Amino acid sequence: MRYTPSLKRITPWLFGAALLVAWEIAVTRAQIPSYILPTPSQIWAVLSTEFITLLQSAWVTLQITLLAFSAAVATGVGLAILFSRFKLVETLLYPYVVILQVTPVIAIAPLILIWVGFDNVNVALILIGWIVAFFPMLTNSVAGMKAVDPDMQDLFTLYRASSLQRLIRLELPAAFPSMLTGAKISGGLALIGAVVAEFVAGSGSSTGLAWRIIEAGNRLDIAAMFAALLLLSVLGIAIFNLLSLLEWVALKNWHPSFTQQTDKNGQ
């Protein structure tokens, strides 16, 4: 049989299905207790019976993730614009941005929770998610804006473009692909940040997916842990794919990463 593209597409799915079947058989045969490792069918059972509560938890986590991500995009792009306009701001702030980035968020999280207060725990969660997601958004935007062709800059100088015209017509569109790359990284990191934050925030205060995992772990309900974990992966995949879709829609007409094939055929 020939290895056709459609076959290639379903190969990972087939592999995953085979793995699930092997898992089911192995666990049943070896009689591993479900509080150590449940079978896929047991996980599926939990997922279907507790679907609504899990979905509610997922919605909580998703909200925190999206708010943290939006804040990261806004501040990342905003600060990149500020850096490009005022060299002093970059010199002043950049070292501290790096410090914020290299300090493990899990170590700062308790501090933030205390400062923001457990009354506003969601604000603290968003803040923690933002800290994780912010840096790649900033660095990619800065890199994109700095990479503008100097001849292009000269062209805008020649036609006496104002600083705003230069920003809107040249620098932002030219940096847009890098910004999207940053956003794809940031989107995943915002989810990680939100989950880490929930873990640190702990009991009672949060009802997101991470809390479901902790709670199920305390009850040794491993199947429920897996179910929540599965939903977390689904969220992560959805965020990544949505951003990839946005990238494709925005760049398909002009960016070399999407047009190379047509160029080759065209010439």
Next chain:
Amino acid sequence: MQDTVLSLEDICFTYGAPASSYDAAARAGTLALGPVSQNFRKSEITAIIGPSGCGKSTLLRIIGGLRKPSQGKITGHHDNAKTGFVFQDPTLLAWQNIRDNVCLPMQLAGLSKAEQASRAQKVLELVGLETWQDSMPRQLSGGMKMRVSLARALVGEPNLLLFDEPFAALDELTRNRLDEELRQIIMDRKATGIFVTHSLSESVFLADRILVLSHRPGRIIFELEVEGPDQRDADWRRAPRFHEHCAQLSELMTQDSREFNGGQS
């Protein structure tokens, strides 16, 4: 004698001068260009040739007001809005279609949409790309992109046109054809053209006058008045005079190169 529209007086350009350096010579920076003094005239194309790194591109940018000379002054024509610049690369905005790329200078100047559309139409017809207005730059060949770049430079009806090795990346046939059209366009508009190239034959084909720059620091070591017809086509490329000029320039530049390399060792 035709009227002078632009004159350069003792123009120098110095690269990077670290003020903190202890070495007086380093503090003064590296002289890359000059002093250069020269007049440019209306309805005339001047080619600037010279070895790589001689500062010919820098000189062109100084003339266009894109770089500040370290010394010297420019008098006469110095109105950016009436200057067209064609770079070595087409420098098109990849995310905009051909029409919007050509309209860019007018958009930046805030011209009305109707005015933009009619002027864009006119210059695109001039370069033969009026049917490509809605295409994206990536859909065009290298030569066509260069035509768009030329159209964009012409759209402001400039009286000074500056070219920085614009056709260097194109195949020879395309380049020859564009050179012919370019000369015609500049002559029709009675504009002043300054053309930087490292191709001797291109300079002889296009220009009325050729300035030869030396190795760094670039200075004008020779000025050649090209004895060619006003209308130039393939016949001029075959003319004995054309080849004499080329040979003359080639000899001159080889000699400068030998002196330069001798001085180095």
